[in-house]
Amino acid sequence: MPDLLLNKDSLKRMKNAQCKRCLNKFQEKEIYTIQQFQYRSSPSYDWTKEFFDMLKIDEWDSFCEDCMRYYGEISNNAWLKYGGK
Numbered sequence: 001m002p003d004l005l006l007n008k009d010s011l012k013r014m015k016n017a018q019c020k021r022c023l024n025k026f027q028e029k030e031i032y033t034i035q036q037f038q039y040r041s042s043p044s045y046d047w048t049k050e051f052f053d054m055l056k057i058d059e060w061d062s063f064c065e066d067c068m069r070y071y072g073e074i075s076n077n078a079w080l081k082y083g084g085k
């Protein structure tokens with residue numbers, strides 16, 4: 001019985017991260033933030049941060065992989081439509 005409790009507890013601790021968009025729970029090591037967009041060649045990270053600021057998302061909000069991919073796509077589309085020269 002104590003073993004079971006311990007396992008449940010550690011499982012809970014492993015999945016204590018939550019995606020801000022879809023509210024899915026996941027393991028902390030699988031957290032994505034918009035900070036990963038600083039490695040994109042375009043748009044620039046400054047532009048990206050401003051874009052997400054409009055969506056009320058900051059660099060410390062956590063997202064799952066799927067939602068990060070979604071945000072990567074819409075920010076890139078917005079860049080192509082409005083941000084590009």
Ligand SMILES: [Zn+2]
Nearest residue numbers: 019022064067
């Ligand atoms: Zn999500």
